[in-house]
Amino acid sequence: YTRVVAIANQKGGVGKTTTVVNLSACLADLGQRVLVVDLDPQANTTSGLGLGRQPGKSLYRALLGEPIAAENILDTVVPGVSLIPSELDLAGAEIDVARADNYLHRLRDALAPLRATGDYDFILIDCPPSLGILTMNALTAADSLLVPIQCEYYALEGLSVIHRLMQQLRDGGANPNLALAGIVMTMYDARTKLGGEVVREVNRHFAGQIFDTVIPRNVRLSEAPSYGKPVTQYDPHSAGTAAYRRLAEEFLSKQGLS
Amino acid sequence: YTRVVAIANQKGGVGKTTTVVNLSACLADLGQRVLVVDLDPQANTTSGLGLGRQPGKSLYRALLGEPIAAENILDTVVPGVSLIPSELDLAGAEIDVARADNYLHRLRDALAPLRATGDYDFILIDCPPSLGILTMNALTAADSLLVPIQCEYYALEGLSVIHRLMQQLRDGGANPNLALAGIVMTMYDARTKLGGEVVREVNRHFAGQIFDTVIPRNVRLSEAPSYGKPVTQYDPHSAGTAAYRRLAEEFLSKQGLS
Numbered sequence: 121y122t123r124v125v126a127i128a129n130q131k132g133g134v135g136k137t138t139t140v141v142n143l144s145a146c147l148a149d150l151g152q153r154v155l156v157v158d159l160d161p162q163a164n165t166t167s168g169l170g171l172g173r174q175p176g177k178s179l180y181r182a183l184l185g186e187p188i189a190a191e192n193i194l195d196t197v198v199p200g201v202s203l204i205p206s207e208l209d210l211a212g213a214e215i216d217v218a219r220a221d222n223y224l225h226r227l228r229d230a231l232a233p234l235r236a237t238g239d240y241d242f243i244l245i246d247c248p249p250s251l252g253i254l255t256m257n258a259l260t261a262a263d264s265l266l267v268p269i270q271c272e273y274y275a276l277e278g279l280s281v282i283h284r285l286m287q288q289l290r291d292g293g294a295n296p297n298l299a300l301a302g303i304v305m306t307m308y309d310a311r312t313k314l315g316g317e318v319v320r321e322v323n324r325h326f327a328g329q330i331f332d333t334v335i336p337r338n339v340r341l342s343e344a345p346s347y348g349k350p351v352t353q354y355d356p357h358s359a360g361t362a363a364y365r366r367l368a369e370e371f372l373s374k375q376g377l378s
Numbered sequence: 379y380t381r382v383v384a385i386a387n388q389k390g391g392v393g394k395t396t397t398v399v400n401l402s403a404c405l406a407d408l409g410q411r412v413l414v415v416d417l418d419p420q421a422n423t424t425s426g427l428g429l430g431r432q433p434g435k436s437l438y439r440a441l442l443g444e445p446i447a448a449e450n451i452l453d454t455v456v457p458g459v460s461l462i463p464s465e466l467d468l469a470g471a472e473i474d475v476a477r478a479d480n481y482l483h484r485l486r487d488a489l490a491p492l493r494a495t496g497d498y499d500f501i502l503i504d505c506p507p508s509l510g511i512l513t514m515n516a517l518t519a520a521d522s523l524l525v526p527i528q529c530e531y532y533a534l535e536g537l538s539v540i541h542r543l544m545q546q547l548r549d550g551g552a553n554p555n556l557a558l559a560g561i562v563m564t565m566y567d568a569r570t571k572l573g574g575e576v577v578r579e580v581n582r583h584f585a586g587q588i589f590d591t592v593i594p595r596n597v598r599l600s601e602a603p604s605y606g607k608p609v610t611q612y613d614p615h616s617a618g619t620a621a622y623r624r625l626a627e628e629f630l631s632k633q634g635l636s
């Protein structure tokens with residue numbers, strides 16, 4: 121039984137890619153078999169997991185109906201984590217998919233055969249910072265949505281949008297069973313009063329839906345991508361590694377799996 | 379003679395909005411008449427300049443051909459800075475504009491009458507974190523492009539994309555005179571080696587096109603938006619205010635105006 125989780129937030133730079141790269145690594149270290157789908161044309165998740173540019177290997181053709189070829193599912197620097205990479209041309213898919221029939225279910229249909237194999241416990245999808253066609257496809261293909269939120273004021277403004285969108289997808293029939301896997305607070309800086317204010321404000325609106333694990337601002341998390349490694353490999357003893365390990369355990373227990 | 383400058387970078391969270399809000403305030407303090415256009419459906423610039431939600435006042439209808447109404451140009455908390463606000467529905471404009479004729483020149487045509495009045499020295503456009511229809515319209519309407527880059531590894535990967543896009547717009551005829559106003563390094567943290575590495579790397583690829591002024595990471599810059607003020611009003615003596623004042627002076631001198 122494969123669970124598909126979309127990691128999305130239209131606000132930019134909140135830690136979507138950092139969460140996908142490090143959560144997938146920590147889940148694999150806990151024995152879970154993970155497939156990561158990089159749905160962002162920036163392809164940051166692809167490089168964060170140690171892979172260079174992969175021309176022609178993105179989901180572009182799969183979104184237009186071609187089955188995903190086995191050679192487009194790549195090994196990463198993390199044993200237990202496979203990746204469907206992204207590339208710049210994926211941005212062009214938005215226009216092509218928008219004009220196709222059934223444009224919201226393209227990713228769900230492309231991933232269906234991979235779910236059916238039972239090869240993966242989790243499929244994690246990294247989304248671009250927008251609510252365009254690619255992210256809508258991810259939300260329609262997913263069983264649940266994980267929302268990283270930066271502990272900053274501008275990040276607060278986007279929350280109500282995501283909530284409304286989830287309701288629309290559920291009520292409108294595109295994805296009736298879409299659940300919220302949880303909200304994870306990122307880049308928390310205990311030295312500033314802003315961090316605490318944002319956490320309190322999010323708690324007020326989304327009580328019970330926020331992970332207890334808060335990811336601190338930690339320079340090791342921003343250094344690791346330049347070495348093409350998750351933080352668990354770059355600096356196993358960092359605060360960033362400890363936080364993502366705790367998040368993986370809490371995530372599994374919320375999924376009923378620990 | 380009005381100069382139109384697009385502030386764009388498809389990488390999220392690099393300081394586009396923070397730069398538009400604070401640069402516009404500092405330019406106004408130097409006597410420039412500034413119109414800010416919020417082209418991001420997140421409407422962060424609208425709230426950063428002290429305005430709440432503005433239903434119906436975004437550029438949505440203007441992008442489909444309706445002239446911009448005078449009452450949609452609002453005063454902000456900064457004397458000398460006016461704003462055309464954004465709202466969530468602007469995201470829907472991407473699909474409508476994509477299907478319209480001449481879809482790249484919609485913003486340029488909408489702003490033409492405002493340029494012609496000579497009421498503004500600068501029109502600054504805040505863009506969403508993507509290279510979709512809205513940002514493409516901004517790059518086609520602009521005389522020049524200002525690119526904020528965070529001093530982080532992932533931010534580096536997107537630079538070549540922006541450069542290639544500029545060339546396509548110039549060579550393809552959509553905007554033959556599009557110039558690069560400059561690259562501004564943001565969120566520089568002198569305590570980490572990553573910051574220095576990224577600045578050196580950007581200098582290697584874009585020598586001579588980077589502003590000498592580097593914007594430091596400064597908590598006052600992230601606190602100011604929760605008060606709906608630019609940092610110049612929130613904390614006039616902060617490092618953030620000093621940096622954006624220097625940037626405004628350097629920007630004017632690069633424009634040949636100081």
Ligand SMILES: Nc1ncnc2c1ncn2[C@@H]1O[C@H](COP(=O)(O)OP(=O)(O)OP(=O)(O)O)[C@@H](O)[C@H]1O
Pocket residue numbers: 131132133134135136137138139160164247248249306307308335336337338339341342343345388389390391507530531532533
């Ligand atoms: N907890 C953290 N501490 C320090 N730096 C972080 C942390 N999380 C993320 N970063 C850094 O902040 C930047 C933004 O994070 P990231 O790229 O993961 O966000 P994103 O939401 O995926 O961005 P985009 O919207 O562009 O896809 C990156 O340079 C990343 O390395």
Ligand SMILES: Nc1ncnc2c1ncn2[C@@H]1O[C@H](COP(=O)(O)OP(=O)(O)OP(=O)(O)O)[C@@H](O)[C@H]1O
Pocket residue numbers: 130131132133249272273274275389390391392393394395396397418422505506507564565566593594595596597599600601603
């Ligand atoms: N120099 C700085 N020091 C500290 N915080 C900053 C600085 N510049 C921006 N920030 C904060 O970092 C976050 C991202 O900045 P901002 O929202 O301006 O980026 P953006 O590129 O406009 O994001 P988006 O891609 O979502 O439009 C905001 O919360 C902002 O307050």
Ligand SMILES: [Mg+2]
Pocket residue numbers: 136137138160164247248
């Ligand atoms: Mg990302």
Ligand SMILES: [Mg+2]
Pocket residue numbers: 394395396418422505
């Ligand atoms: Mg912004």
